[in-house]
Amino acid sequence: MAKSKKVVLAYSGGLDTSVILPWLKETYGYEVVCYAAELGQGDELKNIKQKAMKTGAADCVVDDLRKTFVEDYVWPMLKSGAVYEKGYLLGTSIARPLIAKRQVEVAHQYGAGAVAHGATGKGNDQVRFELTFMSLDPSLDIVAPWKDPNFTLTSREAAVDYAKKRDIPIDQTKRKIYSRDRNLWHISHEGADLEDPWNEPQNSLFVMSRPISKTPAKPDYVEIGFENGIPVKLDGKALSGVTMIERLNEIGGTHGVGQVDLVENRLVGMKSRGVYETPGGTILMNAHEALETLTMERETYHYKKQVALKYADIVYNGQWFCPIREALDAFFESTQKVVNGTVRVKLFKGHAIPVGIKSPNSLYSDELASFEMGAEYNSTDATGFIRLFGLPMKVNGVVNRKAAKSSKKKTAKKSSAKKK
Structure with missing residues (x-):
């Protein structure tokens, strides 16, 4: 049975x-159903x-x-503490599996035989989209024009x-040609002079936040x-997750919080340079980590x-629908039972x-933390603890000293023999 000539395109x-x-449509005669995620x-x-x-779609589905x-993507990532290469808070990476998942569902709804994306053959998004497609419905054809020899x-x-x-109406011009991706969590900037x-x-690059030179001279404080x-x-005040991030984006952006200029290692093997703005996410990540230091x-x-580094790789590499991610989520969920409380965060000149x-x-x-000795901590116990803790180092030191002395004696004998 021939496959449907309908394709669902991830459309921004x-x-x-x-x-x-x-x-x-022009090249392969596809009936194109566009899918856009808010x-x-x-x-x-x-x-x-x-x-x-107007551009020729048979239909266009828009989901909020x-x-x-x-709730299902950002919060689990926040609990994990995942940060890619010390700077990237994974704003684009975490969104792609959700978009691709809904794309597959729309393909089923419309009886489409294929799904398509606009990611290039050099980037990470191609992997994130296609791994999700493969995981959720391997029978769907994957159409990736940027990797198609006919795409000139x-x-x-x-x-x-x-x-x-x-x-076709577009915002880009040859002089204003940054590649950007925006969602609640962040906005990324790539291309043009950033290359x-x-x-x-x-x-003029910044969208969600002010340049540091234009931020207020006085700090603001928030309590999470x-x-x-x-x-x-x-x-x-109790807030939904969406409203929480929106509010923190606004106040954090005013203070230039969450601006990262990063040369990162793409999964496909090359280095790329991106500038990220993650104001609300940076505030939440810093507050969450601070609370963990107190309670964990x-x-x-x-x-x-250690495991957060692996989780960051999983998200970055598009392996969201992979058993290891689900297993790690169970571990992180267990650790978060004690992460309760309030953190006060100072926002000033790009810092949270x-x-x-x-x-x-x-x-x-x-x-226990006091420098004064109390009943709960007997300082004499530390002597025995240090002796046992340092025993391997002590043994290593003794052996190395003996070896050094033996070597020194041999060198001295050889020198004396030569003189004779």
Whole structure:
């Protein structure tokens, strides 16, 4: 039985997908159903259905997935503490599996035989989309125009020309050609002058936050309340996850919080340079980590920091629908039972600094932490502890000293023999 000639295209209305839509029709005769996910892009999805239909789509499905995005994707990642290469808070990475999952569901709804995306053959998004497609429905054909030999628009400049010839409305020009991805959690900027790591990001680049030079001269403070590792209150007021992030983006952006300029290692083997803005996410990540330092037992905390590196790789590499991610989520969920309390964060000149922590699960003891000796801590116990803890080092030192003395004697004998 021949497959349906319908294809569901992940459609953002940006440059790439705007030209891919008519190209799929012209080149392969596909009936294109566009899929767009509202993840907090602001005005980017305004009139997107009308634009898709005008450009030749058979239909366009637009979903508001903000609540699902935060609760089922962002919060688990926050609990893990995952950060890629010390700077990237995985804003684009964490959104792709959700978009691709819904794409597969829409393909089933419309009886489509294929799914398509506008990711290039050099980036990470191609992997994230395609791994999700493969995991959730391997029978679907995957159409990736940027990797198709028949796709001759091999540059963003060529794509701009293609759009102009067909009167396709786009925001990009050959002078304003950053590749951007935005959602509730962040916005990324790549391409154009950023491709040279020597070039400093210009003030005009920033969208969600102010340049540091234009931030207030006085700090602001926010208090984040957590329950089981999830932020639930802002300054004492209960808020939904979506509203929480929106509010923190606004106030954090005012102070230039969450700006990261990073040369990162892509999964496909090359280095790339991106500038990220994650104001609300940075505040939440810093507050969450501060609360963990107060409430989590040492061995668990240290091991969790190691596993968080693996989790970051899993998210970055698009392996969300992989058994290991589900297993790690179970571990992180267990660790978060004690992560309850409030963190006060100071926002100033690009920084989000936790300056106060309190928790009913606090493991901090005033008496133990004090420099004064109390009944709970017998300092003489430390002597035996240090002897046992340092025993391997002591044995190693004794052996090395003996070896050094023996070597010294042999050298002295050889020297004496030569003189004779």
